[in-house]
Amino acid sequence: MFGSYAAELLKLRNRGAVWVLGGAGLALSLTFGYLLPYLGYVTGDANPQTQGVTPEQVLAGVLPEAVVANTIGGFAIFAGALALVLGALVVGGEYGWGTLKTLLTQRPGRLTVLGAQLLALATVLAGWVLAIFAACALAGMGIALIEDAPMTWPAAADLATGLAGGWLVLVTWGLAGALLATLFRGVALPIGLGVVWILGVETLLAGVVASVLPDLQVVADALPGVNAGSLVYAVTQAAPGQLPPGVTDAVTGTRAVLTLLCYAAVFIAVTAVTLRRRDVA
């Protein structure tokens, strides 16, 4: 298993798409977490990040104390979508290039290969979380130095909880991408379906349920996006007025963690059963 894991890491390390997606996540976090709010603070202009918030609150939101919220605030929507794309690429690429047959005629069994791929995916996503956290921390430190503001950091436990929660959100979406790629034996369709689901369908469903079918709220509260948003909300302690897109207080943090773990387990199980049973053309 370790050899296969090392092999998968070698592949991902050398794959341009992994760096492009990670870079996009980083750039989006810095842009929406620091650049736009700070520009709004400096210029005094309002922008979507600063509307209805006092300048003091804006500055407080880009200082080191808010690093967890800024690191994972966007994970519910855009970083989640990027993770889904990565999951689809990691597994679906094997179908597109026909390399699955090459892998499966080496030594390890099918489930070992899949396990190594998913483990490598989770490792890369952990790298993303840490890289985004490091970039956000540096940005916060820089702003604190410029503004001569206090350099107060969150408690280590809050930091760990926040980063772990963010990682769970990304892993769940990554596994969803891997499942879709296995089911559809490719990359394009899974990415299309997954991204449309994350960016549109869930929001639409939640809206319809809230306004027209309140009895189905229990179903809406079980959707992965809702639970991802709830987990982000729980670990960032965001104020209700300044919630980033996709972040919600629909369910408690504990319930969100358990639900996402269930989704992750189901995604892994269905992917494994499909890969194990199906002929490889």
Place this chain on the structure above:
Amino acid sequence: MSRNHPPPQSARVAVAGRDASAVSGKGEPLVEVAGLFKRYGAITAVDGVDLTVRRGEVYGFLGPNGAGKTTTLRILTGLIAPSSGSVRVLGGLPGDPRVLARTGSLIEAPACYPYLSGRNNLRVLARHAGAPATRVDRVLETVDLTGRAGDRFATYSLGMKQRLGVAAALLKDPELVILDEPTNGLDPAGMRDMRRLVRELGTGDRTVLLSSHLLGEVQQICDRVGILSAGRMVAECDVEELRGEQGLLVTADPVDRAREHLAGLLGPGAVGEHEGALRVRVAPERAPEISRMLVAAGVDLFGIRIDERALEDVFFELTSEKETSDVR
């Protein structure tokens, strides 16, 4: 195509008898397939195939496109499951990690990661396979790719991709190498090099199962062949056995007088016709005796040469027989 030479008896026995042990070979059976079927809905891709590959031999798996060769090889490597039948590879089940550890394969086109170099592709596969990292440079050398090993796979020519595919198959230093049409798409020089490589692989104790639709290639390289047609094995035996006994091809005038004298000497059953010449079943060493006899009988002798059936003749004979019987 001539129908004068029927397929040799041994080939027919192998077809009809399905007795793997009766087929001559070098060593113990490494691949044993019996009554193998693979169906996709109403389509039967593999139709009751029996197959035995023995240790140390180079086995040619022949058949026209669509005969079921690749499907059979996919089953042998565990990529697809058979609908029914018994398959044992190296004493185990196809796809078992213990079996895969001793098997190297190149199924259909070589499939590697286009963004990785040739060397990194092999490193990835070596790590999956648990092969020592030192094997990577060794197999690159074997297939003569060391000079381009650092280039991305996407930049390789088809021939280089095929060679990298063979290198990947050799990473584990396997006992059994399964190659599915490795000369596909290669230029003549590439085909010659690949044949030489396959022949070298087959020396010693290593066993090679080579699928091909290139008959000359199989005739040059293989010890034994199995011929697949429309999903069915129509023959399995030694290449020489399949080609049948040698004879003489006599071109003479008048041909009737020549036939009469030859029949008188060898018996009427030993003389047939083939494209205006007489095909004579006789040991080639008797050619001088026969030419003296014909000249003495007043026959003008234009040519006398060894009649050696190419594998191609036998192949078309067997596969067309199958198609004809299917039509009936």
